[in-house]
Amino acid sequence: MRTELEFRNQATAHNDCYLLYREAADFIIVHDPDDLLFIKNMSNFWTTLAQLHLKNPFTAGFQFGRFNSYINISKSFLHTSISKSLESVRIGSSKVFLKSVFFTGGIENVNAHFAAYLQPNFKDTFLSNNSGIFVHIRNISYVDNLFNVEKDLVFEGGDKNITTYIDPNHLKNIKSAVKKRMSKFREMNHLRNLSLVNHYYKLIDDCYESVYYKYENTNGKKLLQFCPTHFHCKFPEIPGVNCVHAKQEFIRNDLKI
Template sequence: MLPRIIPSILSVVFFFSFLFFVAALLLQFVRLDPDDLENQEVFHSAPYDVFVYSAFYYNTSKSLGDSSMVILATADFEVLEHVKQLELLVINDTNRVMAVAELERVTIHDACKWIAMTATAEVVLNPSLLFVSLGGNHAAIPFEVVSTDPVPVVMCISPLFAAENWQNLLVSLHVYKRFGAHAHLYIRSVVSPMFEILRVYEMEGYVTLKPWNRINLLNRDERDFNPNLNVEFRSQAAAQTDCLLRYKESAEFVAFVDLDDLIIPRMANNYVNEFRFLAAENPTVAYFTYSKENTRTRAYKRANVFSIEHVLRSIQFEQATETGKMIAIPSKVNNTWIHWTHKSLKKLDVEASFNSITHLKHIDMLDGMGVDHERVPQYNPTTGADAEKPLISNKNIKMIEKDFNRMSWKSSIRRHLRSLPINMTYSKMISDCYKESYYTFHSANENHGMLCPGPERCDISAHKTRCWNSVGEYHSTRDGKLINIHFAENSDFALNDDGCQV
């Protein structure tokens, strides 16, 4: 299939290309001495690499300080033992100043060799260009000015890889929308018709799509070292921190969920009021954690007869609990691992009797089924809840289904529904792979034999063509330690049976 660059991403790529072009012109103005440039032979023997995902500028921030810059990166955790800070050159219309960015660990453990980290510094007001300055050299890093447009609640969804579970996607998007949240979705790869449908949902304001980059070290052959084998679940902690940083000054609450996680407010008619209640009752906490309660439900495997109402009415709790997920108050949290933060911030473990995450752990995919249109699913978690109270009201079920019908009848969506997969080939392969490499050992509390979990370890080569790229690299020394810094280029792609589209 011929590559295709989607219009919304094309403008971003052009923007960053222009930014690098301007940076190159500025480097001529700075007049760096050619003798300061690194020798290529030394560069290729560098012991440490740092891959930069994103950078954000805050004109004002409640917890970061005014005129702050945050760089989000991933690297070998040993980097933090030898390099405590990065030096930045930051330029605006009138000034050019140096700033020191303190490195901070995000990932809480060393089970995987490469971890997420941030570097934060106060810089000049309204910067136009940002450079990392190491060993006398300067390299431009594209950055974004953080929006302050109000978005009360954001659902940050973990990066998708070879995603085909469209039933989960549609249920989540409509439930989030019904209760007042905006979804922010990271994508490594997704089946093509699902991606085309997502683009329509993005235009309708349900979701923001963000490509999530595969780590590409330009100076190292992956046959010798592949960092993607050494990051936890597609660098999920970095993605969650990226989402938190993006909405830090615009959202009241930022929740971190997987695609099969549903939060259904029980103590209020929407998310923001439920979360505000918890925050008011616990004014010193920085985040809440909702436990995950496993459920079983049913869904049609064919999109032409699929119904969100049928999925919701079929939900039954399995009396099994998994590690929960967090809802952050972004004015109090600057970065986060998957389930909690590395810093000792005060948290609230929400009792299941109050609410929990409805985890759509098991979905039976059927060709046809009988549905009780009067059934209202009961909220029946493992402990402490009143089983007489419904999980979701009949009114909300009907309103969600009505909204789904409105969207599914759009011609821009309907023409792709018939192409959605019926058998979840990728999902089963990846699930089996995770069990063999990680979950079997994790459940038995056995570290021996456990591998760093992630899809790069899963062989789906018969169905997948990799599509990724990165641009920009920087290499220099500080205090005798050589570091390579690589910059990610935004890219987006979709998988289908033939491979992928860029």
């Protein structure tokens, strides 16, 4: 019996979330953790999207251009600087697969990028880069000191930064809000006692790479393969234990590998 869908059961997770919350929201975004949406000249997401919807009342979703990007991130939580990380973002010149902001009144179900079933007379609306973009953080450099990075990289032939696409004043507001939140985090002394060593996710990353990019073509390039979902991933370091069990046992018992 088939109990899973391709691509790590993402379609199931997306639609479970969508069906659960669509009556509570006018707009829903299905995105990866490394997809950051920046809308130009906006005060907040809902106000801006509502204004766009007034101009496009039969839109099923707003499609934004999406670009692979590069960013510097601090290795240590206590030395994190959102300001410096955002300033380090370099946006590639070529677009990758679009992402959408869905209007819940116009669609019945979703997938990772587009509405899967539209109500009659509804259609997708593509927005130009002048309206906003999704920044797809594809390459990350973890650095010791964000205030002393040796060189400024150019990513995939692109050297555009965030202020190319959004109002610099909006960027200042983001930095200010994050700074206030970070100051509250730094007052929580117990955070200083958290382990800086990450065991489990390194194993997951190695497993994912070995399964998802399993075969190479004649040119030596890795070919994209469908992942059989995390229920089937195995850790050679822990014989007979797949990653679901590892997440439960490995973290709880703090096994050393």
